Amino acid sequence: MTDSRPPDISELPEHLLESVSLLSKKWHPAVIRCLSDADGLGFSDLEERLADISAKVLNDALAELQEYQIIERREIAQSPLRVSYTLTERGEELDAIIGSLADWGETHLAKPETEQVVLVADDNDRISTMHTAWLEDEYTVRTARDGEEALRHLDTDIGVVVLDRRMPGLSGGEVLDWIRSQRYDIRVVMVTSEEPTPDVLDMAFDEYLTKPVLKGELKAAVADLFERREYSAQLQEYLSLRSKQAIFEVMNSSETHAEAAEYEQLQNRIEALEVTSDDIADAEPETLERISLEVEQ
Amino acid sequence: MLFVGTPPVDIEKALRASSSRPMTVAVVGNGREAIQWLSKAGETTTVRSRPDLIVLQFGFRSPDGKTLLVAIKSSPYLRTVPVVVLTTDDADTKAVYEYDGNARVAAPSSREDYGKLVQSIGQFWFKWVRYPPECLFAEET
Numbered sequence: 068m069t070d071s072r073p074p075d076i077s078e079l080p081e082h083l084l085e086s087v088s089l090l091s092k093k094w095h096p097a098v099i100r101c102l103s104d105a106d107g108l109g110f111s112d113l114e115e116r117l118a119d120i121s122a123k124v125l126n127d128a129l130a131e132l133q134e135y136q137i138i139e140r141r142e143i144a145q146s147p148l149r150v151s152y153t154l155t156e157r158g159e160e161l162d163a164i165i166g167s168l169a170d171w172g173e174t175h176l177a178k179p180e181t182e183q184v185v186l187v188a189d190d191n192d193r194i195s196t197m198h199t200a201w202l203e204d205e206y207t208v209r210t211a212r213d214g215e216e217a218l219r220h221l222d223t224d225i226g227v228v229v230l231d232r233r234m235p236g237l238s239g240g241e242v243l244d245w246i247r248s249q250r251y252d253i254r255v256v257m258v259t260s261e262e263p264t265p266d267v268l269d270m271a272f273d274e275y276l277t278k279p280v281l282k283g284e285l286k287a288a289v290a291d292l293f294e295r296r297e298y299s300a301q302l303q304e305y306l307s308l309r310s311k312q313a314i315f316e317v318m319n320s321s322e323t324h325a326e327a328a329e330y331e332q333l334q335n336r337i338e339a340l341e342v343t344s345d346d347i348a349d350a351e352p353e354t355l356e357r358i359s360l361e362v363e364q
Numbered sequence: 365m366l367f368v369g370t371p372p373v374d375i376e377k378a379l380r381a382s383s384s385r386p387m388t389v390a391v392v393g394n395g396r397e398a399i400q401w402l403s404k405a406g407e408t409t410t411v412r413s414r415p416d417l418i419v420l421q422f423g424f425r426s427p428d429g430k431t432l433l434v435a436i437k438s439s440p441y442l443r444t445v446p447v448v449v450l451t452t453d454d455a456d457t458k459a460v461y462e463y464d465g466n467a468r469v470a471a472p473s474s475r476e477d478y479g480k481l482v483q484s485i486g487q488f489w490f491k492w493v494r495y496p497p498e499c500l501f502a503e504e505t
Contacts, residue, residue, distance in 0.1 A: 214427075215395075215426065215427040215428075215431050218399070218427055218431055218432075218434070218435040219427075219431050219434050219435070221435065221438055221439075222438045223438070223440060236396070236426050236427070237396060237399065237426075237427065241396070241399060241400065241403070244400075244403040244407075245399055245402075245403050245435070247403075247407075248402070248403040248404070248405070248406030248407050248441065249402075249403075249406055249439035249440060249441040249442060250406070250439075250440045250441045250503075251439075251440060252440075
């Protein structure tokens with residue numbers, strides 16, 4: 068008996084390996100998907116839809132897909148030359164498989180959305196209940212009736228705190244100082260019934276809302292702050308300072324000397340951050356609009 | 365070391381007797397002052413102001429001992445700092461460990477015993493206990 072060799076370990080048929088390797092190329096499935104819901108696209112249409120692709124890479128991908136007869140190139144005008152790419156029959160079959168693969172990935176590979184937790188701290192029962200109710204649809208909300216309860220609820224699961232500035236016992240400012248000094252990665256929206264005073268500039272909140280806070284206003288601020296947690300520390304600080312600057316600008320304009328000095332200090336801190344317009348471009352347009360900031364060129 | 369509560373003896377003096385190493389002791393009377401003190405200590409970017417040991421003598425208010433313990437043990441900055449709880453009430457014992465306190469010690473009633481206890485606490489946490497060479501809290505940069 069000579070046939071004592073172990074069976075070939077690669078039992079995968081050659082053509083399976085070939086099709087998997089074809090699909091594993093970064094842009095091939097994307098090109099196929101693009102063509103699947105169009106009656107033929109030109110080179111520049113594809114370039115536009117696949118925003119990050121370079122002309123050379125697209126050219127190579129199209130050439131290879133044609134070689135495999137997955138797509139078809141047709142000249143629809145001679146002068147100037149216009150070309151249109153469409154899926155062939157076998158291309159359409161492959162597109163269906165890619166669709167199933169995408170569904171499978173979504174079901175089994177997509178990361179579960181992490182729970183977003185908000186802490187609402189307000190000593191006014193009516194307000195804390197109302198704010199909690201507004202946010203409960205979208206977030207897991209913890210409610211605290213004073214600063215001490217807020218301390219008991221604080222942990223690293225919390226992403227955003229809606230903090231009343233004036234509370235008996237530990238004040239909102241003290242809770243805010245605690246959050247910052249303990250290195251919590253938490254964005255804070257300070258809520259207050261008073262008009263802002265210059266001393267708010269010393270507080271390290273990210274946003275400031277004046278009571279009565281409207282439902283849409285609160286929801287927008289919280290959503291925005293969850294978004295901002297993803298930004299760089301530099302951009303976060305920049306947005307927080309600009310937000311303060313915006314408060315300053317709406318404050319009663321009977322500007323005292325002290326206020327002017329504070330404002331100048333704020334301006335210096337903003338400049339010291341050396342944020343470029345490229346950095347700012349990372350932020351959501353809604354965020355910039357909220358703090359009435361337009362991207363300066 | 366940070367001591368929170370109203371000690372019947374001079375904590376600093378008692379600790380000196382247990383260690384030859386220079387030691388800074390801060391004593392604050394209530395929970396609010398403790399929160400303010402710790403916030404201030406955490407404000408700086410150097411970890412030198414981070415306490416090496418916190419002793420809570422239960423009985424203070426606003427916030428109370430358990431709240432302060434929870435706040436310290438939930439804090440990313442302070443959670444690895446050992447916290448010793450001194451209390452006369454045995455009913456607190458379970459809560460101390462449940463809230464991740466490092467030790468609950470019965471507070472003696474006589475001043476003399478109290479002084480000796482503080483000395484022993486200092487000896488244990490600053491002389492016998494071993495820590496890694498680097499600080500347990502690493503600042504992310």
